[in-house]
Amino acid sequence: MLPRTTTERTCSGLRKCTLTAGLCGLLLITTMSTSDANPSADPETIEQRVTALLSQMTLAEKIGQMNQVNASDDDLSDHLREAIEAGRVGSVLNQVDFDTVNELQRIAVQESRLGIPLLVGRDVIHGFKTVMPIPLGQAASWNPDIVREGARVAAREAATSGINWTFAPMIDISRDARWGRIAESLGEDPYLASELAVAMVEGFQGEDLAEIGTIAATAKHFAGYGAAESGRDYATTNIPENELRNVYLPPFKAAVDAGVLTLMASFSDLNGVPATGNEFLMRQVLRDEWDFDGFVVSDWDSVRQLAVHGLTENDRESVYEAVTAGVDMEMAGESYLYNLEDLVAKGRIDVAIIDVMVANILRAKFRLGLFENPFTDPTDLPAIAHDHALQTARKAATQSAVLLKNDANVLPLSMDKLRSIAIIGPLADAPYEQLGTWIFDGDRDLSVTPLSAIRALVGDRIDIRYLPAMENSRSKATKAFDEASVIAQDADVVLLFLGEESILSGEAHSRADINLPGDQAELVRVVRETGKPVVAVIQAGRPLTLTNIVDKVDAILFAWHPGTMGGPAIADLLFGVESPSGKLPVTFPRMVGQIPIYYSQKNTGKPPSPETIVHIDDIDAHAPQLSLGMTAFHLDAGYTPLYAFGHGLSYTEFDYRDVAVNANEIRMGETVTISARLKNAGDVGAAEVVQLYVRDLVGNVTRPVRELKGFRRVHLEPGESVTVDFELHTDDLAFYGRDMQLMTEPGQFHAWIGGSSETQLRTEFRVVEND
Numbered sequence: 001m002l003p004r005t006t007t008e009r010t011c012s013g014l015r016k017c018t019l020t021a022g023l024c025g026l027l028l029i030t031t032m033s034t035s036d037a038n039p040s041a042d043p044e045t046i047e048q049r050v051t052a053l054l055s056q057m058t059l060a061e062k063i064g065q066m067n068q069v070n071a072s073d074d075d076l077s078d079h080l081r082e083a084i085e086a087g088r089v090g091s092v093l094n095q096v097d098f099d100t101v102n103e104l105q106r107i108a109v110q111e112s113r114l115g116i117p118l119l120v121g122r123d124v125i126h127g128f129k130t131v132m133p134i135p136l137g138q139a140a141s142w143n144p145d146i147v148r149e150g151a152r153v154a155a156r157e158a159a160t161s162g163i164n165w166t167f168a169p170m171i172d173i174s175r176d177a178r179w180g181r182i183a184e185s186l187g188e189d190p191y192l193a194s195e196l197a198v199a200m201v202e203g204f205q206g207e208d209l210a211e212i213g214t215i216a217a218t219a220k221h222f223a224g225y226g227a228a229e230s231g232r233d234y235a236t237t238n239i240p241e242n243e244l245r246n247v248y249l250p251p252f253k254a255a256v257d258a259g260v261l262t263l264m265a266s267f268s269d270l271n272g273v274p275a276t277g278n279e280f281l282m283r284q285v286l287r288d289e290w291d292f293d294g295f296v297v298s299d300w301d302s303v304r305q306l307a308v309h310g311l312t313e314n315d316r317e318s319v320y321e322a323v324t325a326g327v328d329m330e331m332a333g334e335s336y337l338y339n340l341e342d343l344v345a346k347g348r349i350d351v352a353i354i355d356v357m358v359a360n361i362l363r364a365k366f367r368l369g370l371f372e373n374p375f376t377d378p379t380d381l382p383a384i385a386h387d388h389a390l391q392t393a394r395k396a397a398t399q400s401a402v403l404l405k406n407d408a409n410v411l412p413l414s415m416d417k418l419r420s421i422a423i424i425g426p427l428a429d430a431p432y433e434q435l436g437t438w439i440f441d442g443d444r445d446l447s448v449t450p451l452s453a454i455r456a457l458v459g460d461r462i463d464i465r466y467l468p469a470m471e472n473s474r475s476k477a478t479k480a481f482d483e484a485s486v487i488a489q490d491a492d493v494v495l496l497f498l499g500e501e502s503i504l505s506g507e508a509h510s511r512a513d514i515n516l517p518g519d520q521a522e523l524v525r526v527v528r529e530t531g532k533p534v535v536a537v538i539q540a541g542r543p544l545t546l547t548n549i550v551d552k553v554d555a556i557l558f559a560w561h562p563g564t565m566g567g568p569a570i571a572d573l574l575f576g577v578e579s580p581s582g583k584l585p586v587t588f589p590r591m592v593g594q595i596p597i598y599y600s601q602k603n604t605g606k607p608p609s610p611e612t613i614v615h616i617d618d619i620d621a622h623a624p625q626l627s628l629g630m631t632a633f634h635l636d637a638g639y640t641p642l643y644a645f646g647h648g649l650s651y652t653e654f655d656y657r658d659v660a661v662n663a664n665e666i667r668m669g670e671t672v673t674i675s676a677r678l679k680n681a682g683d684v685g686a687a688e689v690v691q692l693y694v695r696d697l698v699g700n701v702t703r704p705v706r707e708l709k710g711f712r713r714v715h716l717e718p719g720e721s722v723t724v725d726f727e728l729h730t731d732d733l734a735f736y737g738r739d740m741q742l743m744t745e746p747g748q749f750h751a752w753i754g755g756s757s758e759t760q761l762r763t764e765f766r767v768v769e770n771d
């Protein structure tokens with residue numbers, strides 16, 4: 001079935017050899033290397049193979065390796081076949097038919113002069129056919145294990161199509177819920193995003209990249225993309241270097257340290273130099289400081305867009321800037337293909353620079369084992385959407401959902417006490433919408449919706465009446481609201497399925513107003529008037545400003561876009577089969593004007609407090625004051641969020657106490673242990689995410705009022721207690737100071753442990769210099 005043919009051809013500069021397709025490069029090295037059974041695992045052997053192969057390549061073939069082309073057409077064009085055969089293509093993207101991919105690989109390894117296999121890229125962002133919750137949802141699980149497993153499932157499914165490279169994880173720190181791509185991010189916090197970025201990279205890439213079912217990961221978008229002005233996608237970003245190093249770069253550093261094979265340059269302008277032409281980012285930070293030896297791919301056509309930004313005059317100058325800055329491979333655009341040779345001929349780009357870039361690409365191909373095994377046989381891999389994949393998706397969705405409020409313990413619902421439930425809203429039975437953004441290959445037919453899962457769970461024990469009430473989440477037609485009211489009136493409890501359709505978040509899908517779209521707030525009002533208990537289940541791709549509905553519902557379960565198995569996860573949570581355990585990876589503002597709002601803000605010289613703030617409605621009209629509050633707050637929004645980073649309720653009570661340190665003073669290079677006692681003081685078993693925050697009271701640059709420094713998921717049965725310890729080395733307290741050097745300063749630190757960033761349980765310790 002597969003083209004594992006034996007073919008006779010000449011490896012350039014070598015003796016004529018008979019070899020299995022694609023083994024030319026391997027053969028070159030088997031003469032140099034000894035008995036290593038898996039040459040793609042040995043770095044030294046790989047370097048030898050890279051050097052040997054590079055020495056065989058013409059400049060045109062080198063530039064071909066730097067060229068990634070779109071191969072999404074169903075039929076392979078003659079143009080693409082010829083380009084691959086001529087060695088003008090190093091990678092393709094967006095082809096997912098495994099027979100077609102195998103044919104592309106066959107042309108590359110059997111018909112091109114050097115037989116170099118192709119990298120086959122695809123956006124496998126949160127699942128392939130089986131879809132996990134959106135990455136922001138996965139981040140709400142605060143569970144690296146489930147995040148890693150979700151990526152592993154995605155990698156194996158994607159590999160059945162011949163994909164060997166995904167453009168994920170997206171690890172842009174995002175503190176702006178208007179930005180549509182916040183859905184793809186791991187939230188606002190550098191520490192949480194770093195931990196989860198590493199888990200995703202490990203999941204995609206596995207322990208051995210050459211193993212069947214592992215694929216190369218991409219840490220994107222390097223860097224600063226999430227800081228787009230006003231959350232408008234692709235907009236300018238201005239991030240001072242100190243902020244860049246302390247907030248935006250750490251997840252990329254963590255991914256590089258975890259061995260991520262590739263990075264993608266961002267579309268956006270960073271401090272006046274678009275990232276795709278940004279030498280500081282890609283040469284100084286990535287190569288010189290971090291020793292990255294994988295390769296950097298541009299974003300889609302972002303090389304040619306350097307001219308649109310106004311950095312260059314034309315494609316040729318754009319290529320010059322991108323290559324000089326360190327973009328090893330161009331995604332789409334083909335401007336390297338048509339300009340680079342000439343730039344070399346004119347002496348503007350040294351071929352030695354190109355050699356290093358091509359070596360970076362070839363190294364990745366060797367590491368992936370593509371020279372040994374370029375072809376795909378789907379039967380080598382688990383079936384799509386097999387039980388483990390679905391169970392992983394279900395677990396991820398369960399752990400991602402965040403219980404934002406639960407007045408009078410309206411949740412969990414009682415199977416025994418309820419007679420009837422009204423299920424109302426546009427997202428109760430929307431198999432496609434629950435998958436969220438970036439699901440090119442997601443299979444909506446696999447989706448289990450909340451409506452069907454609830455029906456399956458309750459059987460005929462509870463009467464269920466269902467009304468979508470709105471055609472979609474954006475609808476402004478209220479004609480079905482009367483009927484919604486009648487159905488609600490007849491029920492014991494109303495489950496309102498609200499939120500955003502998937503199209504409202506993701507790339508280029510930013511919003512300036514992040515209230516529930518359409519007339520959903522009116523639907524809430526109408527249902528509320530019935531006086532029945534109302535539970536809002538919200539599926540969305542971003543934090544929403546819920547201020548206008550929060551007092552009109554008794555409970556809010558925020559499920560993000562939960563993916564294929566969102567329905568069963570939500571049903572289990574609503575009925576208490578599982579207790580909610582998700583925690584917010586991003587702050588929920590009260591109103592959009594508070595953005596950017598995040599927990600790790602600076603103190604300012606005038607920190608607000610409940611005593612200093614004044615609300616606009618409380619300004620005395622008859623005795624106007626010249627000054628109000630004189631601290632850092634908004635007259636109409638105060639200074640606190642609607643829901644804080646780390647917040648998330650449970651069906652049990654977690655009792656934190658005895659927050660303590662094992663030493664009041666430690667020396668530089670030592671470790672302090674910070675601990676707390678945690679008890680499940682309620683009557684159901686549940687998981688809690690215990691969080692550690694630290695404040696460095698004085699720094700040579702000002703430090704955030706709190707920074708997450710550790711977290712742990714623990715499951716406790718009713719009455720059970722545990723002591724949770726966090727060890728902090730003084731290196732864990734390091735930050736970039738005024739001179740942009742990473743360092744820990746001596747001084748006093750506060751530390752808090754609790755169930756959200758608002759915990760007040762504090763201890764402290766001092767770091768002193770060594771004598």
Ligand code: NOJ
Nearest residue numbers: 123167220267299300507
């Ligand atoms: C543009 C997006 O910014 C990037 O994240 C994605 O990987 C590429 N397109 C390829 O689809």
